[in-house]
Amino acid sequence: MPNAKIRTRTKPKSKPKPRITVQLIPSSGLTDHDIKLGDRLIRQLRIPTDTPIQLAFGSFKQEISVASGGKSNALLLHSSLCSKTGLIARTHMNIKYSPSERTLRLGPLIGVMVSRYHPDEPDKPFGSISAFCLEMINASRKQGAYVYFFTPDMIDSNPSRLDAIAYDGGWKKINLPAPDVINNRLSTRKLENSPSVQHFMKEVKSRFGTHIFNEKFLDKSDVFEALGPDVKLQKYLPESYLLSGYPTLKKMCAAYSTVFLKPVRGSLGKGIIRISHQENGTYQTMTTSLEGIRKNTYSSLPKLFSSLSSKIKKTRYQIQQGLNLIRINRRNVDFRALVHKDKNGSWAVTSVVARIAGGNHYVSNLARGGTLSPVKDALAMSGIPTSAKQALPAKMNKAALEIAHGLETAIPYHFGELGIDLAIDTNGRIWLLEVNSKPSKSENAPLNAASKIRPSAVRLIQYCQYLTGL
Numbered sequence: 001m002p003n004a005k006i007r008t009r010t011k012p013k014s015k016p017k018p019r020i021t022v023q024l025i026p027s028s029g030l031t032d033h034d035i036k037l038g039d040r041l042i043r044q045l046r047i048p049t050d051t052p053i054q055l056a057f058g059s060f061k062q063e064i065s066v067a068s069g070g071k072s073n074a075l076l077l078h079s080s081l082c083s084k085t086g087l088i089a090r091t092h093m094n095i096k097y098s099p100s101e102r103t104l105r106l107g108p109l110i111g112v113m114v115s116r117y118h119p120d121e122p123d124k125p126f127g128s129i130s131a132f133c134l135e136m137i138n139a140s141r142k143q144g145a146y147v148y149f150f151t152p153d154m155i156d157s158n159p160s161r162l163d164a165i166a167y168d169g170g171w172k173k174i175n176l177p178a179p180d181v182i183n184n185r186l187s188t189r190k191l192e193n194s195p196s197v198q199h200f201m202k203e204v205k206s207r208f209g210t211h212i213f214n215e216k217f218l219d220k221s222d223v224f225e226a227l228g229p230d231v232k233l234q235k236y237l238p239e240s241y242l243l244s245g246y247p248t249l250k251k252m253c254a255a256y257s258t259v260f261l262k263p264v265r266g267s268l269g270k271g272i273i274r275i276s277h278q279e280n281g282t283y284q285t286m287t288t289s290l291e292g293i294r295k296n297t298y299s300s301l302p303k304l305f306s307s308l309s310s311k312i313k314k315t316r317y318q319i320q321q322g323l324n325l326i327r328i329n330r331r332n333v334d335f336r337a338l339v340h341k342d343k344n345g346s347w348a349v350t351s352v353v354a355r356i357a358g359g360n361h362y363v364s365n366l367a368r369g370g371t372l373s374p375v376k377d378a379l380a381m382s383g384i385p386t387s388a389k390q391a392l393p394a395k396m397n398k399a400a401l402e403i404a405h406g407l408e409t410a411i412p413y414h415f416g417e418l419g420i421d422l423a424i425d426t427n428g429r430i431w432l433l434e435v436n437s438k439p440s441k442s443e444n445a446p447l448n449a450a451s452k453i454r455p456s457a458v459r460l461i462q463y464c465q466y467l468t469g470l
Helices: 039-045 079-085 127-142 195-208 220-227 246-255 301-314 375-380 392-410 455-468
Strands: 020-026 034-037 053-057 060-068 074-077 092-098 103-107 109-113 146-150 161-167 171-177 181-184 211-213 240-242 258-263 273-277 283-289 292-298 317-321 331-341 347-356 371-374 417-424 430-436
Touching (some): 020 039, 020 079, 039 092, 060 079, 074 079, 103 109, 109 127, 127 146, 127 455, 181 455, 195 211, 211 455, 220 240, 220 317, 220 392, 220 430, 240 246, 246 301, 283 301, 292 301, 331 375, 331 392, 331 455, 347 392, 347 455, 371 375, 392 417, 392 430, 417 455
Parallel strands (some): 053 103, 109 146, 109 181, 181 211
Antiparallel strands (some): 020 092, 034 074, 053 060, 092 103, 146 161, 258 273, 258 317, 273 283, 283 292, 331 347, 331 417, 417 430
8 A cells, every 4th residue: 555645734854864873882992981983974974073072862961072983883882871871782873963062962762651561571561562562672773763661650750861661682671861752652541641741741841852742642522623623624524522411412313313422532442332213213222341232222312311321420422423334244344544754744644454343343443353454355345336446545545644634733732643543434435433642553463464563663763763853
């Protein structure tokens, strides 16, 4: 699938110069205030050797002197400097010199904020995203970057250092500088909104200029309210409201034979209620739960609403128009488009996969027994006319990019990765179901198992390089 692109509202930087990457080699013949670089690199980077400059790695800065390393293509530094910075010997790092700041910068140093770390489970130290974390390590090393991982309880009162988890032949806790870029992968709002996390993000932004992306969960109702005024996006939006009371339910059930109630802050398809008006005048609800689907029938809409009243008091719901979507073997199907900011700072479609609901569910999440399928295979089985099928993949790419751009314009937060859930009705029209700012890394696993580093890991590293210019 070709990568579709759309420019963001922020003008991308001018075309960057080719990156310069060096291998880090410890040397006992140096002090921790001296480094050596090959003559060719010194000339190429225009680094002065007659006066001290600063070495920077994330929030770490130290005055150093640069000496000639002859014909070497490596950066030689004292082992104690490796220890202070957390740099790993023999790895390759991007290097850039800024004459105006008189600073030689290594990196980018990227911190991924995750919810949990299990040191006693070396094969899955970060739970379900462990495989993806290792892919990010491998992608970063191929591109001359440095990635580490940290949890909220690793945040200290001093925001300039973190006891984080890095990979050096195995997962190890290492004291590291605050990063140049943070990718927020926290999986709960409770953690994200905790005072320590909010204070830390504010501090590293103001003190070190740290870039933080995917800094906020997206509520379903916020997304639709933000996109609603955009005329270009209205064609993708099913009618949708925050469920404020019985009049809203009555209005939607009068307009549509099927509506959905979705928890505004729900995930993985949990707690979604499907309401259907039956031919005999009754109303049927189907609710997703860990055990499967619960069905209930009500003789009238007021009685149905009365049964929901306790839930509505505890949980905010979005009520959404039911759609006559394509199905495969009587199972619902939708599509997850994964979009990223790329190496030029532009939104690009990284992948689109079809998700087919499990046998006992009407939601397609893998957590509910859903399965993945290539888009072309799913469309081939969908019963859509052939003439419409051929154009749909490109139309879905276009829709995903327009939605990402519209969301970024309407919501004042920094996003670098979005999971955009699309659906197609039996007439071939594309609809937006929801947008996820913390897309699951199990659902976005490559369908081709031979791929060792999925494209999304590469894109995340490239965007961090774009943000930092490294």
